[in-house]
Amino acid sequence: MGRFFLPRQWRMPKLVLGLIIFEFPFTVANLSLFGIAAPNTYRTILWRVGGEMGFNSDPSKVAYAAYNYQKMETPIVWSSLNTNYNMYIGVVCMFFYLIKFTLWLLHVFYPILSLILHVALAALWAASLYLQTAPDTVDPAHQNKGAPWYITKSCNIVSDKTERGYCMQAKSAFAVSIIMLATYVIFIVLSIWSLFPTPEARLAHETKIAEKKAEKELYASSPYDQEMTAEEQWQHMWELQQLPRTPGTATGNAPWSKTPATPRTRAFNDLGGSQEYYAQQPMTPQYPVGQQTQAQTYYPPPKQVQHEHEGVGYAGVAPHGQQELDEYVYDPKGKGAAM
Structure with missing residues (x-):
């Protein structure tokens, strides 16, 4: 299973991009030419000119046969199907060209997608070329088993300037159709080649x-x-x-700012810091209701001072029964005197 896969890279991406750019002007020209020809700008005129010169059947005879209930169908090359079909192909090709160019810009125009798309478009253009070169054999006296006269012959044989212009437009539309089909065939070849890894x-x-x-x-x-x-x-x-994206990149002075830590570690560190903070604050004892109306602040006793002659005293606190003194000093006899 691992040996079979569809590559997503083109063998020659520059050539593919060149074909996409090359296709754009012909897509616009194809849409314009067949849009001008629709629905029946010059199709019947070219049919009549060819019938007058004996190159194909005459439209007047087809109309006369239909009027007299005789079986004589309109040749497919001169029918409305030919003109409308090519106009629809021009619209479809422009639509898929915009999609294809967008996929290429997004780097998702894979060879397998190109193969499926261009096989379908090439089939449409092959049918278009068949319609444009279909034989005209409805008139036994003037049968044309090949392409119509405006493709096989020069347009200069027509004396009328307007009819000559119509002939050149039809010839140009056929040439654009061939170029479009050739472009899609090249796309198919490149797609198949790129699918081989x-x-x-x-x-x-x-x-x-x-x-x-x-x-x-x-x-x-x-x-x-x-x-x-x-x-x-x-x-x-x-x-x-x-967690931080990179260990040691967090900012701050907290203990967890220089090492990776989970939220639980941070919570425990916060708890430890809170305990140190509350240990430094004065303690306020709580009394039962009714015994103490106001809370009294309790301060720890000052450090005891050991003297050489008279034992222990407390700075700022007078002995029992004597006046409170601000500071104790000691004379040579060992007794304190207030300063």
């Missing part, structure tokens, strides 16, 4: 298949994901999304 493309495809297979086997053999429930897997993925 090169050794480099085949190697790249096999490498990609091997990597996907290894990744799939690694995921299947991981017991961690298999033991986790759906909710635990969702929580795990959410925590992974909160």
